Each structure stands twice: as structure tokens, then as C-alpha cells.
Amino acid sequence: MLVGGEWREAASGETFSTEDPATGEKLADVASAGETDVDAAVAAARAAFEGPWSKVKPDERARLINKLADLIDANGDELALTETLDVGRPIQFSRFADVGGAVGQLRYQAGWATKLAGETLELSAPGEWLSYVLREPVGVCAQIVPWNFPLAMAAAKLGPALAAGCTVVLKPAEQTPLSTIRLVELALEAGFPEGVVNLVTGYGRTAGAALAAHMDVDKVAFTGSTVTGRAIIDASKTNFKRVSLELGGKSPTFIFADADLKKAIPAAAMGIFFNAGQVCAAGSRLFVAEEVADQVLEGIAGMAKMLRVGHTLDPETVIGPLVSAQQLERVTGYIESGRQEGARVLVGGERKEGPGWFVEPTVLVDTEATMRVRREEIFGPVLCATRFSSADDAERLARLGNETEFGLSASIWTRDIGMAHKLARRLRSGTIRINGSGGVDPALPLGGFKASGWGRENGKAGVEAYTELKAISVNLD
Numbered sequence: 001m002l003v004g005g006e007w008r009e010a011a012s013g014e015t016f017s018t019e020d021p022a023t024g025e026k027l028a029d030v031a032s033a034g035e036t037d038v039d040a041a042v043a044a045a046r047a048a049f050e051g052p053w054s055k056v057k058p059d060e061r062a063r064l065i066n067k068l069a070d071l072i073d074a075n076g077d078e079l080a081l082t083e084t085l086d087v088g089r090p091i092q093f094s095r096f097a098d099v100g101g102a103v104g105q106l107r108y109q110a111g112w113a114t115k116l117a118g119e120t121l122e123l124s125a126p127g128e129w130l131s132y133v134l135r136e137p138v139g140v141c142a143q144i145v146p147w148n149f150p151l152a153m154a155a156a157k158l159g160p161a162l163a164a165g166c167t168v169v170l171k172p173a174e175q176t177p178l179s180t181i182r183l184v185e186l187a188l189e190a191g192f193p194e195g196v197v198n199l200v201t202g203y204g205r206t207a208g209a210a211l212a213a214h215m216d217v218d219k220v221a222f223t224g225s226t227v228t229g230r231a232i233i234d235a236s237k238t239n240f241k242r243v244s245l246e247l248g249g250k251s252p253t254f255i256f257a258d259a260d261l262k263k264a265i266p267a268a269a270m271g272i273f274f275n276a277g278q279v280c281a282a283g284s285r286l287f288v289a290e291e292v293a294d295q296v297l298e299g300i301a302g303m304a305k306m307l308r309v310g311h312t313l314d315p316e317t318v319i320g321p322l323v324s325a326q327q328l329e330r331v332t333g334y335i336e337s338g339r340q341e342g343a344r345v346l347v348g349g350e351r352k353e354g355p356g357w358f359v360e361p362t363v364l365v366d367t368e369a370t371m372r373v374r375r376e377e378i379f380g381p382v383l384c385a386t387r388f389s390s391a392d393d394a395e396r397l398a399r400l401g402n403e404t405e406f407g408l409s410a411s412i413w414t415r416d417i418g419m420a421h422k423l424a425r426r427l428r429s430g431t432i433r434i435n436g437s438g439g440v441d442p443a444l445p446l447g448g449f450k451a452s453g454w455g456r457e458n459g460k461a462g463v464e465a466y467t468e469l470k471a472i473s474v475n476l477d
């Protein structure tokens with residue numbers, strides 16, 4: 001752990017181990033933080049916030065963040081390999097998705113350091129006033145990151161916090177701490193003052209819960225499950241700390257009869273199979289027009305059979321393992337529940353034999369809105385497909401899209417521009433793509449409606465979420 005610029009073991013001496021999900025073999029023992037360690041890290045972050053960091057000018061904050069981006073880039077091969085081994089990401093993706101994602105985030109966020117601003121306002125009260133609104137850093141931020149994109153998500157959380165002038169205690173997921181340990185080492189090398197970036201490694205129920213309940217943490221930024229999101233809201237009541245939550249999804253993909261199927265089919269397949277479906281915005285529900293349903297489902301099933309599932313260090317591998325034995329059990333449990341509730345397995349559906357936590361890319365057809373596989377986040381490579389008819393209008397399709405408690409993301413494939421925009425307006429969803437696919441862009445606000453979270457990360461809204469406003473009025477008379 002890194003506390004106030006110093007590397008330490010846990011005060012209790014306890015450790016936990018992290019494994020390679022492709023083999024199930026142990027990679028390393030890592031310090032397991034308890035309350036004492038969390039207290040020390042928060043105290044270090046507080047001292048830096050009130051001390052040296054508060055004196056650092058915006059352009060210097062930008063320079064340091066950019067320097068960290070350069071160091072990540074320069075150490076990109078090592079970080080990509082670390083991420084592949086610890087997370088189970090196929091090596092062909094980890095250089096650009098993880099390392100590239102982290103570098104892009106930090107370079108984008110660095111720009112905000114010199115551009116955040118307050119405003120001046122005219123008051124209606126009698127007399128002459130000078131009234132202005134200061135935008136100040138919110139303070140000490142706890143940042144709790146999940147295991148699916150540890151490096152890129154840690155960077156996406158660190159960047160805006162540091163740009164805004166906050167200090168940070170990072171907590172990576174217990175399944176995937178290794179790239180974050182290297183990240184904070186690089187932050188030290190970049191020259192951030194001691195205590196600006198702190199790291200506690202440990203379990204959610206101990207280290208995570210202690211951060212979320214801590215009386216001296218001003219904000220907690222969390223990405224992960226809806227269940228843990230609720231626990232964080234509860235814990236934040238201690239001191240009314242600010243909370244931002246990026247939670248799960250059950251995102252729909254709509255493919256209309258007039259869509260460009262050469263693009264829509266591979267995009268829908270990769271939308272659910274990329275990273276073995278362990279993506280918050282995964283397109284896990286497919287609504288396809290009946291005129292093209294057979295062709296689309298055959299196309300997706302064909303890709304499911306063709307995509308190489310295998311060891312993550314094999315450069316040809318497209319689909320790696322799930323992150324843990326527990327996730328494998330969850331995902332195969334959902335596939336089984338789908339079967340029992342009457343869904344049909346069009347392709348896949350089985351665990352892959354051998355070492356590691358692999359499950360076949362799977363398509364379930366004949367799914368109904370009441371089935372658990374249609375309502376709950378599976379977080380595996382499992383697509384639930386449903387046909388719609390050409391008589392269905394934007395209202396009815398939006399009702400299908402909005403049928404779950406989530407509202408994170410959606411994709412629409414059609415050449416009918418009016419229908420695309422009508423449907424986009426009616427979907428209760430934080431991100432919508434029309435006739436295209438792609439990952440996170442740091443310029444776009446990212447977050448969800450409904451149970452998909454609170455607030456937005458990225459973009460202007462994301463960095464402003466690390467600030468407080470202070471209204472100051474001077475009577476000039």
C-alpha cells in the first residue's frame with residue numbers, strides 16, 4: 001500500500017492473493033488493508049490536501065497528470081502484460097484498451113486543471129454588489145474501482161480528481177490490484193507530492209467499507225455492482241459525503257430490418273462478447289426485427305463459434321476467461337436459470353473444460369421480459385434475444401428498452417433517421433449509440449439513469465463532480 005509517499009504492509013500483517021483467471025494460478029500476495037490502514041491513508045490525503053497540494057497551481061497539476069500519462073505510455077508493455085495476467089484480458093486488447101484507455105483519460109483530464117472556472121452574477125437585491133461563485137476542490141476522495149478495467153478506470157477516477165485539486169485514496173478490487181500498485185508507483189515517479197495519491201489494497205467488506213463510512217472522506221467515487229452501490233449510499237450517511245456511482249446495466253441493442261447488417265451483426269456480437277461480457281455497458285439484450293431476425297441471429301451465432309476462446313497470452317485469443325471462479329459460477333447459474341425459465345440456447349451455454357474460468361459465448365433466444373436472464377445483469381458473454389414486429393412503434397420499442405431497473409447504455413441500428421432519434425429520446429439511458437459502436441471516450445459524460453447510478457464521470461460534468469461551489473457576495477455601497 002502507498003500511504004503518504006511510503007510503501008507499507010497492512011498494520012495487521014494480513015495479505016490476500018491474486019490469481020491469473022486463465023489458469024487459476026496464484027500471481028502474488030498483496031497487503032490486506034483494515035481500518036487502521038484506511039485511517040492512515042485518509043490522514044495522509046487530508047494533510048496533502050490542506051498542505052502542499054493546495055499550493056500547486058493549475059498548470060503544474062496539468063503537467064503532473066500529463067507526466068503520469070507519459071510514464072504509463074512508456075511502461076505500456078509491462079502494464080498491458082500485468083493487466084492480461086491479473087484480469088484475464090486477451091493480450092491483443094490490453095495494450096490499447098487498458099494502457100491506451102488510461103493514457104487517453106489522463107491527457108484529457110489534465111486539460112481541465114487550467115480550464116475549470118467559477119462565475120460572476122448580478123444580484124437582484126437592493127444596493128450594489130459584486131457576487132461571484134468560486135469552484136473549489138471537494139477534498140479527500142475515496143475511489144473504489146472494480147476488476148473489469150482496473151488500470152483505465154483508476155486513471156479515469158484519478159484524472160479529474162487531481163485536475164480539480166483533490167487528493168485521493170484509491171482502492172482497487174481484490175481480484176485485480178496489480179496494475180494499480182504500478183500506477184501509483186508511477187504517480188510517485190511523476191512527482192506528485194506525498195499523500196496526493198494513496199493506495200489501500202484489500203477487500204470490499206473491510207477496506208472498501210471503511211473508506212465509504214470514513215468521517216474524513218469528502219467524496220466517494222464508486223464503480224461496481226448495484227448491491228454494493230446501495231451499501232455505499234448507506235455508509236455515506238455518516239458525514240453526508242458526496243457520492244458518485246457508476247453501476248450495472250442491462251443495455252439493449254435494437255436492429256431494425258433496414259439496418260446495415262454487415263456492420264450491425266459484428267457490433268452486436270462484440271457488444272456482448274468483448275471482455276467475455278464483463279463490461280458495464282455490454283449490449284446484453286438484443287431486440288431484432290422479425291424480417292431479419294434469422295439472418296442476424298445466425299450471424300451472431302456464427303461469430304460466437306468462430307471467436308477464439310483461449311489463453312490470454314495467445315495473440316489470437318479474442319475471448320478470455322471470467323475474472324474468478326465465483327463469476328464463472330454466477331454466469332453459468334444464469335444460463336441454467338434461463339434454460340429452466342424456457343429460454344433456448346442457440347449457441348454456447350457451457351463452461352469450457354480445463355484450467356481457468358472460461359465460459360462459451362452464448363446466445364439465448366425465446367426470452368421473455370419476466371425471465372431473470374432478461375432482467376438482471378449477468379456480466380458474462382450471454383446475449384438474450386427477442387424479436388419485434390414492423391408494427392412496433394418507437395413508444396413500444398422504448399418500453400422494451402426501458403423494461404429493466406437499469407438505464408446505462410443502448411445501441412440503435414437503422415437507416416430511418418427519424419426512428420433512430422425518436423427511440424433515442426424515449427430511452428431512459430445515459431449513453432446511446434446510433435449505427436456505430438465503441439468504448440469510452442473521456443469527453444462524453446458516462447453514467448446511468450435509474451439503478452445504473454448517480455452522477456456522471458468524464459466530460460465537464462465528470463470533473464465538476466470533484467468540486468464544491470461557494471457563493472460570495474460583497475456589498476460595495
Ligand code: NAI
Nearest residue numbers: 145146172173203204208209224225228247248280377379
Ligand atoms: P462489487 O461491486 O462488490 O465490487 C466492486 C468494488 O467494490 C471492489 O473494489 C470491491 O472491493 C468493492 N466493495 C465491495 N463491497 C464493498 C463495500 N461494502 N463497501 C465499499 N466497497 C466495496 O462487485 P463484485 O462482487 O466484484 O461483482 C458482482 C457483480 O457486480 C458482477 O457480476 C457485475 O454484475 C457487477 N459489477 C459491475 C461492474 C461495472 O462495471 N458496473 C464492475 C464489477 C462488477
Ligand code: MG
Nearest residue numbers: 018019086175
Ligand atoms: Mg487476479
